[in-house]
Amino acid sequence: MFNSFVIPWLSLSVLIPLVAAFFVGKLNDLPRARRASVAALAMSLVTTLIANFAVARHPEAKFTEALWQCFAIDALNAIPLTLFAALCLGVAILAPKHNLTPSWLAGVLWLCATTTAAYAANHLIVFALAWAGSLAPFLVMRFFASANNERTIPAFAQRVLWLSLICLCIGAGLLIYAAPDWSLAFVRTGESSLLFTAFGFLMAAVILRKGLFPAHSWVVTAFEHGPLLPLVLLVNDHLGAFLVARIVLPLLPDVAHSAWPFFSALSLFTAVYAAVLALAERQPRRVFALVAISQSAFVLTGLESNTAVGIAGALVLWQVVSVATTMMAAVYAGLEARLGAAFQADKFMGLALNAPRLAVFFAVGCLALVGLPLTLGFPAEDLLLQGTLATNPYLGVILPIVTAMNAFSAVRLFARIFLGKPVAAAHDLADALPRERWALTTAFLFLVLGGLFPSALIKLPAIAAERLAGKAAHVVQSLRLP
Amino acid sequence: MNESLLLALLIVLPSGWCAVLGASWMLGARWPERPVARITTACYAAVLLIVAALWWQLFASGKAQLYALYGNWFEVGHYHFPIALWADYLSLPLLTLSALLTLIVSVFSRTYIHRDAGFFRFFVLLNLFGSGILLFFAAGSFDLMIGGWEIVGVTSILLIAFFQHRDDPVTSALRVFATYRACDVGLLVGVVLMHIFVGTSEFAEVLPNNIAPHTPLVGNAATIVAFLLLLAAMGKAAQVPFSGWLPRAMEGPTPSSAIFYGALSVHAGAYLLLRAQPLIESSLLVAEAIIAIGLLTAIHGTLVGRTCADAKTGLAYATMTQLGIIFVEIGFGLTRMAIWHIVGHALLRTMQFLRAPSLLHDHHRLHAAAAGHLSETGKHFEKLLPPNIQHWLYRLALDRGHHDNFLDRLVIAPVVRLARKLQRIEAKLIGEKANASRAPLTAKAGLIQNAEGADV
Numbered sequence: 001m002f003n004s005f006v007i008p009w010l011s012l013s014v015l016i017p018l019v020a021a022f023f024v025g026k027l028n029d030l031p032r033a034r035r036a037s038v039a040a041l042a043m044s045l046v047t048t049l050i051a052n053f054a055v056a057r058h059p060e061a062k063f064t065e066a067l068w069q070c071f072a073i074d075a076l077n078a079i080p081l082t083l084f085a086a087l088c089l090g091v092a093i094l095a096p097k098h099n100l101t102p103s104w105l106a107g108v109l110w111l112c113a114t115t116t117a118a119y120a121a122n123h124l125i126v127f128a129l130a131w132a133g134s135l136a137p138f139l140v141m142r143f144f145a146s147a148n149n150e151r152t153i154p155a156f157a158q159r160v161l162w163l164s165l166i167c168l169c170i171g172a173g174l175l176i177y178a179a180p181d182w183s184l185a186f187v188r189t190g191e192s193s194l195l196f197t198a199f200g201f202l203m204a205a206v207i208l209r210k211g212l213f214p215a216h217s218w219v220v221t222a223f224e225h226g227p228l229l230p231l232v233l234l235v236n237d238h239l240g241a242f243l244v245a246r247i248v249l250p251l252l253p254d255v256a257h258s259a260w261p262f263f264s265a266l267s268l269f270t271a272v273y274a275a276v277l278a279l280a281e282r283q284p285r286r287v288f289a290l291v292a293i294s295q296s297a298f299v300l301t302g303l304e305s306n307t308a309v310g311i312a313g314a315l316v317l318w319q320v321v322s323v324a325t326t327m328m329a330a331v332y333a334g335l336e337a338r339l340g341a342a343f344q345a346d347k348f349m350g351l352a353l354n355a356p357r358l359a360v361f362f363a364v365g366c367l368a369l370v371g372l373p374l375t376l377g378f379p380a381e382d383l384l385l386q387g388t389l390a391t392n393p394y395l396g397v398i399l400p401i402v403t404a405m406n407a408f409s410a411v412r413l414f415a416r417i418f419l420g421k422p423v424a425a426a427h428d429l430a431d432a433l434p435r436e437r438w439a440l441t442t443a444f445l446f447l448v449l450g451g452l453f454p455s456a457l458i459k460l461p462a463i464a465a466e467r468l469a470g471k472a473a474h475v476v477q478s479l480r481l482p
Numbered sequence: 483m484n485e486s487l488l489l490a491l492l493i494v495l496p497s498g499w500c501a502v503l504g505a506s507w508m509l510g511a512r513w514p515e516r517p518v519a520r521i522t523t524a525c526y527a528a529v530l531l532i533v534a535a536l537w538w539q540l541f542a543s544g545k546a547q548l549y550a551l552y553g554n555w556f557e558v559g560h561y562h563f564p565i566a567l568w569a570d571y572l573s574l575p576l577l578t579l580s581a582l583l584t585l586i587v588s589v590f591s592r593t594y595i596h597r598d599a600g601f602f603r604f605f606v607l608l609n610l611f612g613s614g615i616l617l618f619f620a621a622g623s624f625d626l627m628i629g630g631w632e633i634v635g636v637t638s639i640l641l642i643a644f645f646q647h648r649d650d651p652v653t654s655a656l657r658v659f660a661t662y663r664a665c666d667v668g669l670l671v672g673v674v675l676m677h678i679f680v681g682t683s684e685f686a687e688v689l690p691n692n693i694a695p696h697t698p699l700v701g702n703a704a705t706i707v708a709f710l711l712l713l714a715a716m717g718k719a720a721q722v723p724f725s726g727w728l729p730r731a732m733e734g735p736t737p738s739s740a741i742f743y744g745a746l747s748v749h750a751g752a753y754l755l756l757r758a759q760p761l762i763e764s765s766l767l768v769a770e771a772i773i774a775i776g777l778l779t780a781i782h783g784t785l786v787g788r789t790c791a792d793a794k795t796g797l798a799y800a801t802m803t804q805l806g807i808i809f810v811e812i813g814f815g816l817t818r819m820a821i822w823h824i825v826g827h828a829l830l831r832t833m834q835f836l837r838a839p840s841l842l843h844d845h846h847r848l849h850a851a852a853a854g855h856l857s858e859t860g861k862h863f864e865k866l867l868p869p870n871i872q873h874w875l876y877r878l879a880l881d882r883g884h885h886d887n888f889l890d891r892l893v894i895a896p897v898v899r900l901a902r903k904l905q906r907i908e909a910k911l912i913g914e915k916a917n918a919s920r921a922p923l924t925a926k927a928g929l930i931q932n933a934e935g936a937d938v
Contacts, residue, residue, distance in 0.1 A: 156912050156913075217908055217911075217912050221912065273904070276897060276900065276901045276904070277901050277904060277905060277908075278901075279897060279898060279901050280897075280898045280901030280902045280905060281901075281905070308558055308559040309558045309559060309561045312558040312559075313558075348649050348652060350646065350647060352646055353646070353647060357508065360508070367636065372632050372636060373628070373629040373632045373633050373636075374629075374633065378629070378632075379555070379556050379563070382563065382625070383556075383558060383561070385670065385671075385674050386561055386674055386677060389671070389674045389675070389678060390678055396671070396674065397671055400666075400667045400670040400671055401667055404663035404664055404666065404667055407659075407663050408656070408659060408660050408663055411639070411656065411659055412656055415643070415652050415655070415656055418646075419643055419646045419652040419655075420646065420647075420648070420649045420652045421647060421648060421649055422647060441508060444508075454555065454556045455554075455555070455556050455557075458556045458557075458558065462557075462558040462559070465558060465559075466558075466559055469559075
């Protein structure tokens with residue numbers, strides 16, 4: 001079922017932050033730049049919310065814009081669109097003044113615009129352009145580069161991201177060559193070598209961008225040396241997983257079906273590998289990166305489970321990982337800015353004594369990330385476990401073991417930062433500032449209320465999951481036919 | 483009032499009060515001590531009345547259980563997570579115990595934690611624990627039990643690290659958390675397997691009832707699920723070889739030690755096994771394993787308990803011994819005896835834990851009352867053993883059965899060593915300086931540490 005918006009809400013959600021990025025980047029006054037960014041991101045959030053409401057009313061429908069068919073919204077991308085706009089707004093509010101520049105805020109606006117465009121893309125070329133655009137601040141633009149830093153992120157991470165972009169372009173190019181048109185609406189069956197090659201390149205792009213083994217190191221290195229909050233936004237766009245759900249699964253179902261065991265095993269191995277590394281890691285930013293990689297890998301594991309329950313679990317876990325890691329990163333960045341060089345969390349720092357609210361926000365983020373009850377992480381893990389264990393028992397058994405390891409690493413990180421004998425620098429530490437309190441409370445409520453009443457947040461992912469699983473089941477059935 | 487409303491109120495009252503406390507703190511409100519403690523006490527008094535009403539309804543109706551289904555928490559396709567509460571002759575004694583002991587501890591803590599900087603935090607966590615344990619005992623499905631189980635676990639960790647300005651309680655809390663999480667894997671996988679084998683985890687469908695007198699889970703499926711649930715129960719009930727966390731948990735404030743490790747939390751594992759009794763009955767192997775584990779734990783507990791120098795640790799090992807015996811009773815299928823044992827043991831141990839800070843005072847009073855002739859107990863058993871065995875056992879007990887050393891050396895250290903090796907390989911490959919220290923590993927204070935003393 002296709003419906004169309006008379007007002008181009010999706011285009012507005014892309015154009016508002018895009019225009020604001022150019023405007024904000026030229027400002028010299030930081031408070032004004034922050035106000036302008038927050039206003040633009042809030043407007044973008046409102047437009048995505050309006051589009052989201054339309055989908056919530058007709059969850060089976062796909063909405064395009066009456067003016068042009070460039071963007072579309074349905075049950076799959078409705079929540080990610082709104083969520084990412086909200087995350088960017090949160091980051092713009094929470095970013096500590098330390099090292100903050102109008103250009104930095106312009107970078108967040110740019111990321112919001114390009115990622116929103118990628119989620120809403122209804123054409124392969126738009127998607128590829130938006131994917132490239134979301135990488136631009138880390139590869140060619142200098143939004144997030146500090147004065148004494150030549151590069152935004154280390155060269156190694158840049159090389160991996162370039163490679164992911166090249167793979168995507170080749171994969172998309174091959175698909176376009178094979179397609180009757182450029183839209184994302186056609187379905188191809190039959191294993192031609194061209195489609196198989198396209199699939200290979202697209203999956204290589206996913207592996208590189210999502211940081212699956214052996215490409216996980218770029219995330220860890222970038223988190224350690226790069227700007228934390230923009231990087232968290234980059235990782236939390238989950239465009240790799242979205243590429244799988246939006247393009248690979250519906251367009252190449254038969255090729256995907258034959259290759260899934262390999263990619264499923266790879267994403268599970270990444271989860272295990274990152275969790276083991278996190279156990280021995282002492283550098284907090286690296287621990288954070290490894291836990292985020294490990295938990296994010298489950299998103300792909302769920303998508304590849306071919307069951308509605310597993311896919312829905314993956315889509316809900318996507319929301320949880322995004323909000324929880326952004327919340328934790330915001331608290332961490334705030335503490336780094338407050339304490340400067342004194343912030344060395346390789347031993348107990350005891351910061352909860354003077355910053356109890358920040359401690360609570362960080363703890364809730366940790367607990368949600370590893371699927372503990374009273375948070376949205378619990379239903380997400382439950383669905384994921386039910387979905388994966390039903391199709392692959394080994395996979396389903398490893399999942400809770402890895403989650404347990406990640407839980408230990410995350411809680412140990414929390415303990416090191418907030419508990420124990422307070423360090424000298426902790427004595428005059430300020431707790432959550434009003435702007436931090438409101439933004440973090442919103443994330444807190446999303447995770448906790450989402451955990452108590454998860455139906456609302458699971459409804460749309462469940463519909464999208466049933467659609468994707470239905471297509472996968474159709475392929476399995478067709479392959480069984482003589 | 484109907485049973486649905488009563489069962490719902492049982493969970494809503496403490497969790498609602500906990501939410502009010504938490505939300506008001508987040509909004510910046512500062513509560514005086516007295517209303518926090520009094521409302522908590524009133525809340526659990528109300529819960530106790532509700533439990534009494536449930537007892538009355540159960541007797542009056544003549545049913546085997548009270549059951550309320552509130553719909554699905556969430557659903558995807560054919561899978562749904564039902565919210566069902568359940569009260570029967572197994573859960574009601576434990577619900578009564580939970581309400582009563584939380585009430586007693588809230589009254590005791592009013593003066594015990596008076597003017598402590600963490601007074602408010604303690605009561606928030608006590609209410610969270612109360613909600614979790616009531617949810618666990620009143621759950622009508624194994625799915626919902628996981629929720630209560632995990633809430634109890636998290637609260638337990640936060641209360642062990644209650645004195646957060648010292649490093650040792652935090653290190654102990656991390657160790658306990660690691661043990662809990664490792665064993666909780668059993669519960670998670672076990673319950674998911676139940677869904678896969680029989681399509682549900684609701685008691686009404688998994689456990690024998692009036693319509694279906696036998697559990698649908700039989701044979702290998704029942705054995706696998708029962709073994710996984712046993713793993714979870716072993717962790718929570720501090721059974722060998724996961725017993726090392728219990729003495730560490732004594733770092734928390736005494737009232738929390740009383741309610742968690744003397745009364746309710748440690749018995750959650752036994753309750754889980756009692757709930758899964760029909761599965762255990764269908765598998766002799768599991769029953770034998772439970773008996774063996776229980777016996778080993780009881781011997782370990784009584785042995786180590788004799789060498790403990792402080793009151794709370796001694797009580798922890800005494801608890802461990804009784805829990806071992808309860809496991810043996812469950813293994814033999816003595817369900818009713820196990821329930822009475824749990825109730826009696828929880829009440830006695832709570833009293834002992836709450837009196838532990840006044841132990842010397844009590845001892846002096848007793849000593850005076852006995853006119854200075856207090857005889858030592860238990861020595862007649864020890865004298866039956868040859869002296870060299872006595873010495874060997876003493877050394878074994880002094881090192882707490884070497885359990886922690888075994889776990890550290892055989893499980894934790896190899897994983898950490900592997901992780902460090904991988905880190906170095908990666909660092910070489912991408913041309914970075916390896917982050918992990920090359921210092922040799924030693925086990926100290928419950929966390930693996932390197933020789934420089936920095937925990938990893």
